[in-house]
Amino acid sequence: MKIQHCDTILRAAWLVTQDNDRRVIENAGVAIADGRVLAAGPWDEISSQYQGKELLPGRELLLMPGLINAHTHAPMTLFRGLADDLPLMEWLHDYVFPVEQKHTPETVRLGALLACAEMTRFGVTAFCDMHFMAAHVAEAAEQSGLRAMLGEALFGFPNPSYQTFDQGFAKAEALCETYRDHPRITPTVAPHAVYTTTPEMLERTWSLAESSNTLWVIHLAETTTETAECIEKFGARPLAYLDSIGCIGPRTMLAHGVDLNTEEMDRLAQAGATVVHCPKSNMKLASGVAPVPEMSRRGVQTALGTDGAASNNTLGMFTEMRFAALLHKAHTLDATVMDAQSVLDMATCDGARALGMTAGAGTIAPGAPADIIALDLTRPNLRPCYNPISHAVYAAEGGEVCLTMVDGEVLYKDGAFTRIDYPALLNEVRGLGAWVRQQSGRNA
Ligand SMILES: [Zn+2]
Incomplete structure:
Protein backbone atom coordinates (compact mmCIF):
# COMPACT_ATOMS: atom_id res chain seq x y z
CA MET A 1 0.00 0.00 0.00
CA LYS A 2 1.25 3.47 -0.91
CA ILE A 3 2.26 5.56 2.10
CA GLN A 4 0.67 8.99 2.17
CA HIS A 5 2.38 12.00 3.63
CA CYS A 6 0.68 14.11 6.28
CA ASP A 7 1.70 17.00 8.58
CA THR A 8 1.06 15.42 11.95
CA ILE A 9 0.19 12.07 13.46
CA LEU A 10 -1.23 11.56 16.95
CA ARG A 11 -1.31 8.19 18.63
CA ALA A 12 -3.94 7.55 21.27
CA ALA A 13 -4.53 4.92 23.92
CA TRP A 14 -8.18 5.93 23.47
CA LEU A 15 -9.76 7.95 20.68
CA VAL A 16 -13.23 9.43 21.13
CA THR A 17 -14.26 10.38 17.59
CA GLN A 18 -17.80 11.76 18.15
CA ASP A 19 -18.35 10.80 14.49
CA ASN A 20 -21.79 9.72 13.23
CA ASP A 21 -21.33 6.24 14.72
CA ARG A 22 -19.83 7.68 17.93
CA ARG A 23 -16.85 5.36 17.47
CA VAL A 24 -14.50 4.97 20.42
CA ILE A 25 -11.25 3.28 19.38
CA GLU A 26 -8.63 1.80 21.66
CA ASN A 27 -5.01 2.09 20.46
CA ALA A 28 -5.84 4.51 17.68
CA GLY A 29 -4.24 7.14 15.48
CA VAL A 30 -5.20 10.37 13.79
CA ALA A 31 -3.48 11.73 10.67
CA ILE A 32 -3.70 15.49 10.08
CA ALA A 33 -2.85 17.56 7.00
CA ASP A 34 -3.61 21.17 6.05
CA GLY A 35 -5.52 21.72 9.28
CA ARG A 36 -7.92 18.87 8.65
CA VAL A 37 -8.31 15.31 9.81
CA LEU A 38 -7.17 13.01 6.99
CA ALA A 39 -7.95 9.76 8.74
CA ALA A 40 -8.82 8.42 12.18
CA GLY A 41 -8.78 4.74 13.03
CA PRO A 42 -6.84 1.87 14.61
CA TRP A 43 -3.13 2.68 15.03
CA ASP A 44 -2.03 -0.22 12.81
CA GLU A 45 -4.01 1.18 9.90
CA ILE A 46 -3.01 4.80 10.41
CA SER A 47 0.69 4.08 10.94
CA SER A 48 0.87 1.79 7.91
CA GLN A 49 -0.86 4.29 5.62
CA TYR A 50 0.43 7.68 6.77
CA GLN A 51 3.78 9.18 7.47
CA GLY A 52 4.25 12.46 9.30
CA LYS A 53 5.65 14.09 12.40
CA GLU A 54 4.37 12.27 15.48
CA LEU A 55 3.24 14.71 18.15
CA LEU A 56 3.64 13.56 21.78
CA PRO A 57 5.20 10.18 20.87
CA GLY A 58 5.27 7.48 23.50
CA ARG A 59 2.56 9.10 25.60
CA GLU A 60 -0.60 7.51 26.92
CA LEU A 61 -3.26 9.86 25.57
CA LEU A 62 -6.99 10.22 25.37
CA LEU A 63 -7.76 12.12 22.16
CA MET A 64 -11.10 13.81 21.66
CA PRO A 65 -12.61 16.76 19.78
CA GLY A 66 -11.94 20.14 21.39
CA THR A 348 -18.87 18.81 20.88
CA CYS A 349 -20.81 17.87 17.71
CA ASP A 350 -24.20 19.24 18.83
CA GLY A 351 -22.64 22.50 20.00
CA ALA A 352 -20.83 22.80 16.66
CA ARG A 353 -24.06 22.31 14.74
CA ALA A 354 -25.89 24.82 16.93
CA LEU A 355 -23.18 27.39 16.31
CA GLY A 356 -23.35 26.81 12.57
CA MET A 357 -19.76 25.65 12.42
CA THR A 358 -18.28 24.00 9.35
CA ALA A 359 -19.26 20.39 8.52
CA GLY A 360 -17.56 17.84 10.72
CA ALA A 361 -16.69 20.35 13.46
CA GLY A 362 -16.94 18.80 16.92
CA THR A 363 -15.83 15.39 15.59
CA ILE A 364 -12.58 13.65 14.71
CA ALA A 365 -13.48 12.25 11.31
CA PRO A 366 -12.00 12.59 7.80
CA GLY A 367 -12.49 16.14 6.52
CA ALA A 368 -13.24 17.63 9.93
CA PRO A 369 -11.21 20.65 11.07
CA ALA A 370 -8.40 19.33 13.28
CA ASP A 371 -9.68 20.94 16.50
CA ILE A 372 -8.37 18.24 18.83
CA ILE A 373 -7.36 17.94 22.47
CA ALA A 374 -5.31 15.31 24.27
CA LEU A 375 -5.61 14.32 27.93
CA ASP A 376 -2.78 12.72 29.84
CA LEU A 377 -4.19 9.33 30.79
CA THR A 378 -1.45 8.65 33.35
CA ARG A 379 -3.07 11.10 35.79
CA PRO A 380 -4.22 9.20 38.90
CA ASN A 381 -7.82 10.43 38.58
CA LEU A 382 -8.05 8.82 35.11
CA ARG A 383 -6.80 5.33 36.13
CA PRO A 384 -7.89 2.77 35.21
CA CYS A 385 -9.79 3.57 32.00
CA TYR A 386 -12.63 1.36 30.78
CA ASN A 387 -14.68 4.04 29.06
CA PRO A 388 -13.07 7.33 28.02
CA ILE A 389 -16.45 9.07 27.62
CA SER A 390 -17.21 8.33 31.25
CA HIS A 391 -13.82 9.78 32.17
CA ALA A 392 -14.36 12.90 30.07
CA VAL A 393 -17.66 13.68 31.81
CA TYR A 394 -17.28 12.26 35.32
CA ALA A 395 -13.56 12.11 36.14
CA ALA A 396 -11.58 14.70 34.17
CA GLU A 397 -11.08 18.17 35.61
CA GLY A 398 -9.49 19.74 32.52
CA GLY A 399 -6.04 20.06 34.06
CA GLU A 400 -5.18 16.74 32.38
CA VAL A 401 -5.24 18.45 28.98
CA CYS A 402 -1.71 18.35 27.58
CA LEU A 403 -2.42 19.39 23.99
CA THR A 404 -4.92 21.79 22.41
CA MET A 405 -4.96 22.32 18.65
CA VAL A 406 -7.18 24.29 16.29
CA ASP A 407 -6.99 23.70 12.54
CA GLY A 408 -4.08 21.36 13.25
CA GLU A 409 -2.12 24.24 14.82
CA VAL A 410 -0.82 23.58 18.33
CA LEU A 411 -2.02 26.35 20.68
CA TYR A 412 -0.99 24.67 23.93
CA LYS A 413 1.29 21.77 24.73
CA ASP A 414 2.60 20.52 28.08
CA GLY A 415 2.33 23.76 30.02
CA ALA A 416 3.32 26.11 27.19
CA PHE A 417 1.13 28.39 25.09
CA THR A 418 2.36 28.94 21.55
CA ARG A 419 0.59 32.25 20.85
CA ILE A 420 0.11 33.76 24.30
CA ASP A 421 3.04 35.09 26.35
CA TYR A 422 1.54 33.75 29.57
CA PRO A 423 4.09 35.17 32.07
CA ALA A 424 3.55 38.63 30.55
CA LEU A 425 -0.23 38.20 30.66
CA LEU A 426 -0.04 37.08 34.27
CA ASN A 427 1.85 40.25 35.11
CA GLU A 428 -0.81 42.42 33.47
CA VAL A 429 -3.55 40.51 35.26
CA ARG A 430 -1.88 41.08 38.64
CA GLY A 431 -2.11 44.82 38.02
CA LEU A 432 -5.70 44.53 36.82
CA GLY A 433 -6.73 42.68 39.97
CA ALA A 434 -5.65 45.65 42.06
CA TRP A 435 -7.47 48.00 39.66
CA VAL A 436 -10.75 46.01 39.89
CA ARG A 437 -10.53 46.04 43.68
CA GLN A 438 -10.16 49.79 43.65
CA GLN A 439 -13.00 50.32 41.17
CA SER A 440 -15.34 48.12 43.15
CA GLY A 441 -14.56 49.88 46.41
CA ARG A 442 -13.09 46.70 47.86
CA ASN A 443 -9.73 48.00 48.91
CA ALA A 444 -7.97 45.38 50.88
ZN1 LIG B 1 -24.57 35.10 29.93
Whole structure:
Protein backbone atom coordinates (compact mmCIF):
# COMPACT_ATOMS: atom_id res chain seq x y z
CA MET A 1 0.00 0.00 0.00
CA LYS A 2 1.25 3.47 -0.91
CA ILE A 3 2.26 5.56 2.10
CA GLN A 4 0.67 8.99 2.17
CA HIS A 5 2.38 12.00 3.63
CA CYS A 6 0.68 14.11 6.28
CA ASP A 7 1.70 17.00 8.58
CA THR A 8 1.06 15.42 11.95
CA ILE A 9 0.19 12.07 13.46
CA LEU A 10 -1.23 11.56 16.95
CA ARG A 11 -1.31 8.19 18.63
CA ALA A 12 -3.94 7.55 21.27
CA ALA A 13 -4.53 4.92 23.92
CA TRP A 14 -8.18 5.93 23.47
CA LEU A 15 -9.76 7.95 20.68
CA VAL A 16 -13.23 9.43 21.13
CA THR A 17 -14.26 10.38 17.59
CA GLN A 18 -17.80 11.76 18.15
CA ASP A 19 -18.35 10.80 14.49
CA ASN A 20 -21.79 9.72 13.23
CA ASP A 21 -21.33 6.24 14.72
CA ARG A 22 -19.83 7.68 17.93
CA ARG A 23 -16.85 5.36 17.47
CA VAL A 24 -14.50 4.97 20.42
CA ILE A 25 -11.25 3.28 19.38
CA GLU A 26 -8.63 1.80 21.66
CA ASN A 27 -5.01 2.09 20.46
CA ALA A 28 -5.84 4.51 17.68
CA GLY A 29 -4.24 7.14 15.48
CA VAL A 30 -5.20 10.37 13.79
CA ALA A 31 -3.48 11.73 10.67
CA ILE A 32 -3.70 15.49 10.08
CA ALA A 33 -2.85 17.56 7.00
CA ASP A 34 -3.61 21.17 6.05
CA GLY A 35 -5.52 21.72 9.28
CA ARG A 36 -7.92 18.87 8.65
CA VAL A 37 -8.31 15.31 9.81
CA LEU A 38 -7.17 13.01 6.99
CA ALA A 39 -7.95 9.76 8.74
CA ALA A 40 -8.82 8.42 12.18
CA GLY A 41 -8.78 4.74 13.03
CA PRO A 42 -6.84 1.87 14.61
CA TRP A 43 -3.13 2.68 15.03
CA ASP A 44 -2.03 -0.22 12.81
CA GLU A 45 -4.01 1.18 9.90
CA ILE A 46 -3.01 4.80 10.41
CA SER A 47 0.69 4.08 10.94
CA SER A 48 0.87 1.79 7.91
CA GLN A 49 -0.86 4.29 5.62
CA TYR A 50 0.43 7.68 6.77
CA GLN A 51 3.78 9.18 7.47
CA GLY A 52 4.25 12.46 9.30
CA LYS A 53 5.65 14.09 12.40
CA GLU A 54 4.37 12.27 15.48
CA LEU A 55 3.24 14.71 18.15
CA LEU A 56 3.64 13.56 21.78
CA PRO A 57 5.20 10.18 20.87
CA GLY A 58 5.27 7.48 23.50
CA ARG A 59 2.56 9.10 25.60
CA GLU A 60 -0.60 7.51 26.92
CA LEU A 61 -3.26 9.86 25.57
CA LEU A 62 -6.99 10.22 25.37
CA LEU A 63 -7.76 12.12 22.16
CA MET A 64 -11.10 13.81 21.66
CA PRO A 65 -12.61 16.76 19.78
CA GLY A 66 -11.94 20.14 21.39
CA LEU A 67 -14.83 21.25 23.60
CA ILE A 68 -17.17 24.04 22.56
CA ASN A 69 -18.18 26.67 25.10
CA ALA A 70 -21.40 27.93 23.54
CA HIS A 71 -22.05 30.83 25.91
CA THR A 72 -19.64 33.05 27.77
CA HIS A 73 -18.54 36.63 28.44
CA ALA A 74 -14.75 36.36 28.19
CA PRO A 75 -13.67 39.68 29.78
CA MET A 76 -15.59 38.78 32.96
CA THR A 77 -12.58 36.73 34.08
CA LEU A 78 -11.44 39.98 35.73
CA PHE A 79 -14.45 39.78 38.09
CA ARG A 80 -13.97 36.15 39.04
CA GLY A 81 -14.82 35.77 42.72
CA LEU A 82 -15.58 39.46 43.20
CA ALA A 83 -19.14 38.80 44.38
CA ASP A 84 -20.64 35.39 45.09
CA ASP A 85 -23.66 33.92 46.86
CA LEU A 86 -26.14 36.51 45.57
CA PRO A 87 -29.35 36.28 43.49
CA LEU A 88 -29.09 37.17 39.78
CA MET A 89 -30.60 40.66 39.73
CA GLU A 90 -28.80 41.84 42.88
CA TRP A 91 -25.53 40.32 41.64
CA LEU A 92 -25.99 41.92 38.20
CA HIS A 93 -27.20 45.39 39.19
CA ASP A 94 -25.29 45.97 42.44
CA TYR A 95 -21.99 44.29 41.62
CA VAL A 96 -21.42 43.41 37.97
CA PHE A 97 -22.89 46.36 36.04
CA PRO A 98 -21.21 49.09 38.20
CA VAL A 99 -17.68 47.69 37.89
CA GLU A 100 -18.23 46.77 34.23
CA GLN A 101 -18.82 50.45 33.57
CA LYS A 102 -15.13 51.06 34.28
CA HIS A 103 -13.91 48.82 31.47
CA THR A 104 -11.55 50.23 28.85
CA PRO A 105 -10.64 48.63 25.51
CA GLU A 106 -7.42 47.40 27.12
CA THR A 107 -9.10 45.79 30.16
CA VAL A 108 -11.63 44.11 27.87
CA ARG A 109 -8.80 42.77 25.70
CA LEU A 110 -6.74 41.51 28.64
CA GLY A 111 -9.73 39.95 30.42
CA ALA A 112 -10.62 38.18 27.18
CA LEU A 113 -7.04 37.03 26.66
CA LEU A 114 -7.01 35.55 30.16
CA ALA A 115 -10.25 33.75 29.28
CA CYS A 116 -8.70 32.44 26.06
CA ALA A 117 -5.68 31.19 28.00
CA GLU A 118 -7.95 29.43 30.50
CA MET A 119 -10.10 27.85 27.81
CA THR A 120 -7.09 26.76 25.73
CA ARG A 121 -5.48 25.25 28.84
CA PHE A 122 -8.68 23.38 29.73
CA GLY A 123 -9.41 21.93 26.30
CA VAL A 124 -11.87 24.41 24.79
CA THR A 125 -11.24 25.05 21.08
CA ALA A 126 -14.26 27.24 20.26
CA PHE A 127 -16.42 29.66 22.19
CA CYS A 128 -19.42 31.91 21.64
CA ASP A 129 -19.10 35.26 23.39
CA MET A 130 -21.25 38.29 24.06
CA HIS A 131 -19.65 41.46 25.46
CA PHE A 132 -19.44 45.16 24.78
CA MET A 133 -16.28 46.34 22.95
CA ALA A 134 -16.40 42.97 21.18
CA ALA A 135 -13.76 44.23 18.73
CA HIS A 136 -11.27 43.96 21.60
CA VAL A 137 -12.49 40.49 22.56
CA ALA A 138 -11.87 39.65 18.90
CA GLU A 139 -8.31 40.95 19.16
CA ALA A 140 -7.66 38.58 22.08
CA ALA A 141 -9.37 35.66 20.38
CA GLU A 142 -7.40 36.24 17.21
CA GLN A 143 -4.15 36.26 19.14
CA SER A 144 -5.04 33.08 21.02
CA GLY A 145 -5.91 31.14 17.87
CA LEU A 146 -9.17 29.83 19.30
CA ARG A 147 -12.25 29.69 17.15
CA ALA A 148 -14.72 32.33 18.34
CA MET A 149 -18.25 33.49 17.59
CA LEU A 150 -18.42 37.06 18.86
CA GLY A 151 -21.16 39.64 19.22
CA GLU A 152 -21.23 43.21 20.51
CA ALA A 153 -23.58 43.04 23.53
CA LEU A 154 -26.41 45.46 22.77
CA PHE A 155 -28.20 47.17 25.66
CA GLY A 156 -30.60 50.07 25.73
CA PHE A 157 -28.45 51.99 28.19
CA PRO A 158 -25.00 53.60 28.03
CA ASN A 159 -21.88 51.58 28.77
CA PRO A 160 -18.15 52.11 28.19
CA SER A 161 -18.51 50.95 24.58
CA TYR A 162 -21.31 53.34 23.47
CA GLN A 163 -23.60 56.06 24.76
CA THR A 164 -26.61 55.36 22.57
CA PHE A 165 -28.11 52.22 21.10
CA ASP A 166 -27.43 53.61 17.61
CA GLN A 167 -23.72 53.81 18.36
CA GLY A 168 -23.73 50.25 19.73
CA PHE A 169 -25.62 49.07 16.68
CA ALA A 170 -22.98 50.67 14.44
CA LYS A 171 -20.32 48.69 16.33
CA ALA A 172 -22.28 45.48 15.81
CA GLU A 173 -22.53 46.27 12.08
CA ALA A 174 -18.79 46.99 11.90
CA LEU A 175 -17.98 43.70 13.64
CA CYS A 176 -20.15 41.80 11.14
CA GLU A 177 -18.32 43.52 8.29
CA THR A 178 -14.78 43.09 9.67
CA TYR A 179 -15.07 39.38 10.40
CA ARG A 180 -17.30 38.32 7.51
CA ASP A 181 -14.69 36.02 5.99
CA HIS A 182 -12.27 35.38 8.84
CA PRO A 183 -11.07 31.76 9.12
CA ARG A 184 -11.58 31.48 12.90
CA ILE A 185 -13.70 34.44 14.03
CA THR A 186 -17.38 34.52 13.16
CA PRO A 187 -19.53 37.54 14.02
CA THR A 188 -22.89 37.20 15.75
CA VAL A 189 -25.57 39.75 16.63
CA ALA A 190 -26.11 39.77 20.39
CA PRO A 191 -28.85 41.81 22.08
CA HIS A 192 -28.32 41.31 25.82
CA ALA A 193 -31.80 40.38 27.07
CA VAL A 194 -35.48 41.33 26.86
CA TYR A 195 -35.17 43.34 30.09
CA THR A 196 -32.33 45.54 28.79
CA THR A 197 -33.75 46.33 25.32
CA THR A 198 -36.96 47.51 23.62
CA PRO A 199 -38.98 45.77 20.88
CA GLU A 200 -37.67 48.25 18.30
CA MET A 201 -34.09 47.49 19.30
CA LEU A 202 -34.65 43.75 19.05
CA GLU A 203 -36.26 44.11 15.62
CA ARG A 204 -33.27 46.05 14.35
CA THR A 205 -30.82 43.47 15.69
CA TRP A 206 -32.81 40.68 14.03
CA SER A 207 -32.66 42.49 10.67
CA LEU A 208 -28.91 42.87 11.03
CA ALA A 209 -28.51 39.15 11.84
CA GLU A 210 -30.59 38.33 8.76
CA SER A 211 -28.73 40.66 6.40
CA SER A 212 -25.34 39.50 7.74
CA ASN A 213 -26.47 35.87 7.95
CA THR A 214 -25.28 35.44 11.55
CA LEU A 215 -26.54 33.83 14.70
CA TRP A 216 -28.81 35.98 16.87
CA VAL A 217 -27.82 35.43 20.49
CA ILE A 218 -29.77 36.59 23.55
CA HIS A 219 -30.19 35.68 27.24
CA LEU A 220 -33.73 34.36 27.62
CA ALA A 221 -36.00 32.85 30.27
CA GLU A 222 -33.20 32.79 32.81
CA THR A 223 -35.47 33.21 35.87
CA THR A 224 -39.15 33.33 36.77
CA THR A 225 -38.57 36.97 37.80
CA GLU A 226 -37.57 37.76 34.21
CA THR A 227 -40.76 36.10 33.00
CA ALA A 228 -42.94 38.08 35.44
CA GLU A 229 -41.30 41.37 34.46
CA CYS A 230 -41.66 40.56 30.76
CA ILE A 231 -45.38 39.86 31.20
CA GLU A 232 -45.81 43.12 33.09
CA LYS A 233 -43.84 45.20 30.59
CA PHE A 234 -44.67 43.55 27.25
CA GLY A 235 -47.79 41.53 28.06
CA ALA A 236 -46.26 38.16 27.20
CA ARG A 237 -43.83 35.54 28.43
CA PRO A 238 -40.29 36.08 27.07
CA LEU A 239 -40.50 33.53 24.24
CA ALA A 240 -43.96 34.65 23.07
CA TYR A 241 -42.71 38.22 23.19
CA LEU A 242 -39.73 37.36 20.93
CA ASP A 243 -42.07 35.43 18.65
CA SER A 244 -44.44 38.41 18.39
CA ILE A 245 -41.64 40.57 17.00
CA GLY A 246 -40.34 37.89 14.64
CA CYS A 247 -37.15 36.90 16.48
CA ILE A 248 -37.58 33.12 16.54
CA GLY A 249 -35.93 30.99 13.84
CA PRO A 250 -32.94 28.75 13.17
CA ARG A 251 -30.53 31.63 13.85
CA THR A 252 -32.00 32.17 17.35
CA MET A 253 -29.67 31.10 20.14
CA LEU A 254 -31.10 31.46 23.64
CA ALA A 255 -28.79 31.34 26.63
CA HIS A 256 -30.29 29.65 29.72
CA GLY A 257 -33.92 28.73 28.85
CA VAL A 258 -34.62 27.90 32.50
CA ASP A 259 -38.24 29.05 32.61
CA LEU A 260 -39.65 27.37 29.49
CA ASN A 261 -42.94 25.45 29.34
CA THR A 262 -43.65 22.52 27.03
CA GLU A 263 -45.46 24.61 24.39
CA GLU A 264 -42.46 26.91 24.27
CA MET A 265 -40.12 23.94 23.85
CA ASP A 266 -42.24 22.66 20.96
CA ARG A 267 -42.11 26.09 19.35
CA LEU A 268 -38.30 26.16 19.64
CA ALA A 269 -37.98 22.64 18.22
CA GLN A 270 -40.24 23.51 15.31
CA ALA A 271 -38.26 26.70 14.63
CA GLY A 272 -34.88 24.94 14.78
CA ALA A 273 -33.68 27.38 17.46
CA THR A 274 -31.00 26.51 20.03
CA VAL A 275 -30.96 26.69 23.82
CA VAL A 276 -27.55 26.96 25.48
CA HIS A 277 -27.60 25.25 28.85
CA CYS A 278 -25.41 26.89 31.53
CA PRO A 279 -25.96 24.60 34.53
CA LYS A 280 -23.24 25.88 36.83
CA SER A 281 -24.17 29.54 36.45
CA ASN A 282 -27.86 28.68 36.89
CA MET A 283 -27.07 26.74 40.06
CA LYS A 284 -24.79 29.41 41.50
CA LEU A 285 -27.23 32.26 40.90
CA ALA A 286 -30.11 30.02 42.02
CA SER A 287 -31.87 30.74 38.73
CA GLY A 288 -33.38 27.26 38.54
CA VAL A 289 -33.01 24.12 36.47
CA ALA A 290 -33.43 24.37 32.69
CA PRO A 291 -35.63 21.45 31.54
CA VAL A 292 -32.96 20.09 29.20
CA PRO A 293 -34.00 16.39 29.24
CA GLU A 294 -37.55 17.45 28.27
CA MET A 295 -36.17 19.79 25.60
CA SER A 296 -34.15 16.93 24.11
CA ARG A 297 -37.20 14.65 24.13
CA ARG A 298 -39.11 17.33 22.25
CA GLY A 299 -36.34 17.84 19.70
CA VAL A 300 -34.95 21.20 20.81
CA GLN A 301 -31.34 21.68 19.73
CA THR A 302 -29.16 22.22 22.80
CA ALA A 303 -25.56 23.23 23.47
CA LEU A 304 -23.54 23.76 26.62
CA GLY A 305 -21.85 26.89 27.98
CA THR A 306 -20.18 28.19 31.10
CA ASP A 307 -21.53 31.75 31.10
CA GLY A 308 -19.06 34.36 32.36
CA ALA A 309 -16.38 33.72 34.96
CA ALA A 310 -18.12 36.06 37.40
CA SER A 311 -21.05 33.64 37.71
CA ASN A 312 -19.35 30.26 37.19
CA ASN A 313 -16.43 30.90 38.26
CA THR A 314 -14.41 28.99 35.66
CA LEU A 315 -14.56 28.54 31.90
CA GLY A 316 -13.66 24.86 31.86
CA MET A 317 -16.06 22.65 29.95
CA PHE A 318 -15.10 19.39 31.67
CA THR A 319 -16.56 20.75 34.90
CA GLU A 320 -19.56 22.10 33.02
CA MET A 321 -20.28 18.69 31.46
CA ARG A 322 -20.20 17.12 34.90
CA PHE A 323 -22.62 19.68 36.33
CA ALA A 324 -24.98 19.12 33.39
CA ALA A 325 -24.92 15.35 33.88
CA LEU A 326 -25.36 15.48 37.66
CA LEU A 327 -27.82 18.36 38.06
CA HIS A 328 -30.59 16.68 36.08
CA LYS A 329 -30.18 13.32 37.79
CA ALA A 330 -30.57 14.95 41.18
CA HIS A 331 -33.43 17.12 39.94
CA THR A 332 -35.46 14.35 38.27
CA LEU A 333 -34.39 11.51 40.61
CA ASP A 334 -33.60 9.57 37.46
CA ALA A 335 -30.00 8.37 37.04
CA THR A 336 -30.53 7.62 33.34
CA VAL A 337 -31.16 11.20 32.19
CA MET A 338 -28.34 13.25 30.66
CA ASP A 339 -26.04 10.27 30.23
CA ALA A 340 -22.34 10.92 29.57
CA GLN A 341 -22.66 10.48 25.79
CA SER A 342 -25.51 13.01 25.48
CA VAL A 343 -23.63 15.56 27.56
CA LEU A 344 -20.45 15.09 25.53
CA ASP A 345 -22.53 15.54 22.35
CA MET A 346 -23.76 18.90 23.66
CA ALA A 347 -20.16 20.01 24.26
CA THR A 348 -18.87 18.81 20.88
CA CYS A 349 -20.81 17.87 17.71
CA ASP A 350 -24.20 19.24 18.83
CA GLY A 351 -22.64 22.50 20.00
CA ALA A 352 -20.83 22.80 16.66
CA ARG A 353 -24.06 22.31 14.74
CA ALA A 354 -25.89 24.82 16.93
CA LEU A 355 -23.18 27.39 16.31
CA GLY A 356 -23.35 26.81 12.57
CA MET A 357 -19.76 25.65 12.42
CA THR A 358 -18.28 24.00 9.35
CA ALA A 359 -19.26 20.39 8.52
CA GLY A 360 -17.56 17.84 10.72
CA ALA A 361 -16.69 20.35 13.46
CA GLY A 362 -16.94 18.80 16.92
CA THR A 363 -15.83 15.39 15.59
CA ILE A 364 -12.58 13.65 14.71
CA ALA A 365 -13.48 12.25 11.31
CA PRO A 366 -12.00 12.59 7.80
CA GLY A 367 -12.49 16.14 6.52
CA ALA A 368 -13.24 17.63 9.93
CA PRO A 369 -11.21 20.65 11.07
CA ALA A 370 -8.40 19.33 13.28
CA ASP A 371 -9.68 20.94 16.50
CA ILE A 372 -8.37 18.24 18.83
CA ILE A 373 -7.36 17.94 22.47
CA ALA A 374 -5.31 15.31 24.27
CA LEU A 375 -5.61 14.32 27.93
CA ASP A 376 -2.78 12.72 29.84
CA LEU A 377 -4.19 9.33 30.79
CA THR A 378 -1.45 8.65 33.35
CA ARG A 379 -3.07 11.10 35.79
CA PRO A 380 -4.22 9.20 38.90
CA ASN A 381 -7.82 10.43 38.58
CA LEU A 382 -8.05 8.82 35.11
CA ARG A 383 -6.80 5.33 36.13
CA PRO A 384 -7.89 2.77 35.21
CA CYS A 385 -9.79 3.57 32.00
CA TYR A 386 -12.63 1.36 30.78
CA ASN A 387 -14.68 4.04 29.06
CA PRO A 388 -13.07 7.33 28.02
CA ILE A 389 -16.45 9.07 27.62
CA SER A 390 -17.21 8.33 31.25
CA HIS A 391 -13.82 9.78 32.17
CA ALA A 392 -14.36 12.90 30.07
CA VAL A 393 -17.66 13.68 31.81
CA TYR A 394 -17.28 12.26 35.32
CA ALA A 395 -13.56 12.11 36.14
CA ALA A 396 -11.58 14.70 34.17
CA GLU A 397 -11.08 18.17 35.61
CA GLY A 398 -9.49 19.74 32.52
CA GLY A 399 -6.04 20.06 34.06
CA GLU A 400 -5.18 16.74 32.38
CA VAL A 401 -5.24 18.45 28.98
CA CYS A 402 -1.71 18.35 27.58
CA LEU A 403 -2.42 19.39 23.99
CA THR A 404 -4.92 21.79 22.41
CA MET A 405 -4.96 22.32 18.65
CA VAL A 406 -7.18 24.29 16.29
CA ASP A 407 -6.99 23.70 12.54
CA GLY A 408 -4.08 21.36 13.25
CA GLU A 409 -2.12 24.24 14.82
CA VAL A 410 -0.82 23.58 18.33
CA LEU A 411 -2.02 26.35 20.68
CA TYR A 412 -0.99 24.67 23.93
CA LYS A 413 1.29 21.77 24.73
CA ASP A 414 2.60 20.52 28.08
CA GLY A 415 2.33 23.76 30.02
CA ALA A 416 3.32 26.11 27.19
CA PHE A 417 1.13 28.39 25.09
CA THR A 418 2.36 28.94 21.55
CA ARG A 419 0.59 32.25 20.85
CA ILE A 420 0.11 33.76 24.30
CA ASP A 421 3.04 35.09 26.35
CA TYR A 422 1.54 33.75 29.57
CA PRO A 423 4.09 35.17 32.07
CA ALA A 424 3.55 38.63 30.55
CA LEU A 425 -0.23 38.20 30.66
CA LEU A 426 -0.04 37.08 34.27
CA ASN A 427 1.85 40.25 35.11
CA GLU A 428 -0.81 42.42 33.47
CA VAL A 429 -3.55 40.51 35.26
CA ARG A 430 -1.88 41.08 38.64
CA GLY A 431 -2.11 44.82 38.02
CA LEU A 432 -5.70 44.53 36.82
CA GLY A 433 -6.73 42.68 39.97
CA ALA A 434 -5.65 45.65 42.06
CA TRP A 435 -7.47 48.00 39.66
CA VAL A 436 -10.75 46.01 39.89
CA ARG A 437 -10.53 46.04 43.68
CA GLN A 438 -10.16 49.79 43.65
CA GLN A 439 -13.00 50.32 41.17
CA SER A 440 -15.34 48.12 43.15
CA GLY A 441 -14.56 49.88 46.41
CA ARG A 442 -13.09 46.70 47.86
CA ASN A 443 -9.73 48.00 48.91
CA ALA A 444 -7.97 45.38 50.88
ZN1 LIG B 1 -24.57 35.10 29.93
